[in-house]
């Protein structure tokens with residue numbers, strides 16, 4: 001047998017670099033990305049819930065920042081209403097109505113998320129989120145680098161994304177600038193940040209319009225849900 005006839009030891013086609021590894025990826029200590037965590041069916045069901053939440057009692061709105069500008073992202077809250085920079089039960093900056101209760105299914109989903117992102121060593125059953133910010137991003141919406149620090153608890157934040165992909169910039173706890181890691185978040189992705197990463201700066205510099213996959217329930221735009229523990233009663 002000549003050298004040219006030697007059967008190859010490895011498959012001839014290279015392993016594509018763009019296929020995400022299945023399972024959790026640690027971005028920083030306590031910050032874990034789980035691509036494709038929600039099934040398409042779960043995504044469609046959550047999108048249907050979103051359309052109901054957006055109807056009120058407190059409708060989707062772009063929050064006003066202290067300087068007078070409005071955020072480009074529009075938000076509806078569950079459990080507690082968030083406005084820059086506090087939580088209240090009633091949406092004083094919108095229509096004064098009380099926000100919807102935090103859904104029981106979302107508590108269970110938050111626990112499942114932490115169990116899978118952090119593994120069996122973490123007390124996921126002890127996690128009881130009581131507020132969710134549900135953000136809608138159109139093609140041009142962005143979110144500047146910020147810390148989630150209006151909560152009086154250091155329990156992890158659980159983030160779910162549906163629809164168009166985006167760049168999620170995950171930084172450090174000291175400054176809103178480098179070092180940071182740009183993570184591509186796609187439809188169905190889970191991201192949790194807790195422990196040493198709980199108060200890391202993060203933001204969304206860019207949505208990727210037109211990348212929502214068929215079957216996710218959202219034709220355009222991006223929904224992001226962040227569950228939090230306010231530590232308030």
Ligand SMILES: O=C(O)CCC(=O)C(=O)O
Pocket residue numbers: 133135143148159161168202203204224226
């Ligand atoms: O849209 C995202 O993935 C992040 C949202 C966020 O950081 C927030 O609502 O505080």
Ligand SMILES: [Fe+2]
Pocket residue numbers: 146147148202
């Ligand atoms: Fe945030």
